[in-house]
Amino acid sequence: MNSAFSTLDWSIFAAYFLVLILTSVILSQNKIASTRDYFVGGNSVPMFAVAMSVLATSQSAATFLGGPEYSYGKDLTFLGFYFSAFLAVIFVAKVLIPRFYTINAVTVYELLEIRYGESAKKQAGIMFLIGRLFASGARLYIGALAISMILFLDISAPHVAVSIAILMLGALAYAYFGGVKSVIFSDIIQAVTYIGAGIAVLVYLYMSLNSDMYTIYSTLEADHKLRLLDWSLSGGFSVWALLGGWLLLNIAAYGLDQDMTQRALTCKNEKEAQKSLMLSIYITIPVATLFLFIGLLLYLFYQHTELASVSAEVVQKFEGEKITIFMYYILHEMPEGMRGLVTVGAVAAALSSSNSVLGAMSSVAIEDLYKPWKLKQGEVEEMHFVKAGRNMVLFFAVALSGMAMLSYYWQRYTELPLLSFALGVMAFAYTGLLGVFGAAIFTKRGNATTVPLSLLGGFMTVLLLQPYILGAVLEFKLGFAWQILAGTVVAFGVMMMGKENKEKETK
Numbered sequence: 001m002n003s004a005f006s007t008l009d010w011s012i013f014a015a016y017f018l019v020l021i022l023t024s025v026i027l028s029q030n031k032i033a034s035t036r037d038y039f040v041g042g043n044s045v046p047m048f049a050v051a052m053s054v055l056a057t058s059q060s061a062a063t064f065l066g067g068p069e070y071s072y073g074k075d076l077t078f079l080g081f082y083f084s085a086f087l088a089v090i091f092v093a094k095v096l097i098p099r100f101y102t103i104n105a106v107t108v109y110e111l112l113e114i115r116y117g118e119s120a121k122k123q124a125g126i127m128f129l130i131g132r133l134f135a136s137g138a139r140l141y142i143g144a145l146a147i148s149m150i151l152f153l154d155i156s157a158p159h160v161a162v163s164i165a166i167l168m169l170g171a172l173a174y175a176y177f178g179g180v181k182s183v184i185f186s187d188i189i190q191a192v193t194y195i196g197a198g199i200a201v202l203v204y205l206y207m208s209l210n211s212d213m214y215t216i217y218s219t220l221e222a223d224h225k226l227r228l229l230d231w232s233l234s235g236g237f238s239v240w241a242l243l244g245g246w247l248l249l250n251i252a253a254y255g256l257d258q259d260m261t262q263r264a265l266t267c268k269n270e271k272e273a274q275k276s277l278m279l280s281i282y283i284t285i286p287v288a289t290l291f292l293f294i295g296l297l298l299y300l301f302y303q304h305t306e307l308a309s310v311s312a313e314v315v316q317k318f319e320g321e322k323i324t325i326f327m328y329y330i331l332h333e334m335p336e337g338m339r340g341l342v343t344v345g346a347v348a349a350a351l352s353s354s355n356s357v358l359g360a361m362s363s364v365a366i367e368d369l370y371k372p373w374k375l376k377q378g379e380v381e382e383m384h385f386v387k388a389g390r391n392m393v394l395f396f397a398v399a400l401s402g403m404a405m406l407s408y409y410w411q412r413y414t415e416l417p418l419l420s421f422a423l424g425v426m427a428f429a430y431t432g433l434l435g436v437f438g439a440a441i442f443t444k445r446g447n448a449t450t451v452p453l454s455l456l457g458g459f460m461t462v463l464l465l466q467p468y469i470l471g472a473v474l475e476f477k478l479g480f481a482w483q484i485l486a487g488t489v490v491a492f493g494v495m496m497m498g499k500e501n502k503e504k505e506t507k
């Protein structure tokens with residue numbers, strides 16, 4: 001294993017954080033006079049900036065390391081997930097975005113208030129907050145784990161805690177003072193950083209192989225590594241799963257999850273928002289392809305020794321923990337300088353998803369839960385809610401950090417699959433949201449009574465279908481995409497049981 005960071009690596013790391021500090025100071029100069037300014041940038045953010053932010057928010061350290069892992073072990077069928085996302089973005093842009101702009105929404109759950117009353121908005125908001133606490137806390141842990149391995153060459157609790165703090169302080173630097181506009185512009189920096197790191201790794205890996213492009217292609221083709229489509233019924237990213245559960249999950253991620261959709265709500269009008277979402281997916285597909293190609297070259301590097309000078313057996317373990325092949329490569333093969341650059345890329349990927357979630361959770365907590373309650377008490381100045389929004393950003397920073405450390409201890413000292421549960425919780429929550437929003441938009445059915453039952457029904461359906469619950473009892477395993485589809489059908493069915501509810505007038 002390579003030694004710890006060299007002077008050059010630390011210099012790159014320090015330069016990156018100097019850029020973060022300077023840009024956070026500059027971007028925090030935004031004038032904030034209302035929660036609309038703080039949470040949706042006063043609807044004045046340029047379309048291209050929003051597109052880059054959506055791209056950055058959709059990525060994470062798990063994507064940064066997980067993309068190469070998939071293509072290393074399998075093929076390119078994971079790319080189908082992003083073509084499924086392309087179809088989902090078209091739906092969100094054409095169906096959901098116009099409705100959000102018609103009601104001048106700050107959060108996506110305001111749409112449910114118009115259809116089913118204030119309680120529906122609150123219940124959907126609470127579902128979002130619980131799901132995001134688990135899922136984003138677990139993602140923060142994965143990012144911190146990677147950074148601790150590279151920076152400190154261990155994953156001791158103190159070093160993981162320091163890595164969590166690095167990520168969360170970086171996120172707070174943008175989210176606390178400048179609000180969503182500051183976060184969006186910082187996301188451009190993060191996206192350029194981790195894409196740049198990915199390109200550098202791809203070029204370095206290619207140069208490390210004693211081969212030409214034709215040999216690389218023919219070897220990968222002979223080993224069936226270039227397959228794009230899986231027509232089987234059981235494949236995780238089969239064509240049928242992509243057009244079923246994965247399509248639903250992407251619709252929820254881009255249109256019903258405040259974490260992602262908040263960016264689209266910062267544009268000046270619905271046309272700009274639609275363009276930003278479409279542009280984001282146009283950029284996301286080549287970025288995803290980049291990291292899958294890294295995995296293919298890693299496959300050649302480690303599995304075809306005639307193309308590389310490496311002969312040692314690959315053991316993807318670090319202090320007893322399984323690590324991805326990309327992390328193994330970083331720890332064992334990366335020269336000085338490159339290691340610092342890739343660490344910065346991993347930090348940028350983790351940071352882009354961490355800073356966005358703070359603003360999203362704060363906006364739901366204030367706009368959907370706290371503000372309606374406070375206004376019922378009497379007249380309140382708008383800056384009171386801006387201050388409350390900043391306090392919520394701090395609160396959720398602490399809460400997410402706590403969830404990340406809980407994930408650390410739970411994974412190391414128990415047999416329970418908390419991490420897989422935590423990462424999946426937001427997807428569990430999506431099924432209920434899909435059922436409720438589907439009923440609200442496409443039918444006249446459902447009411448305030450069926451909304452919480454639908455949210456709970458969708459969540460519990462996916463939870464019960466997990467391999468460690470019903471799967472363990474009945475000895476069957478249902479793919480995650482089919483779990484999402486089943487949960488959505490149950491949630492929508494519950495909404496259909498509600499009597500017709502006449503739509504309220506738009507506020």
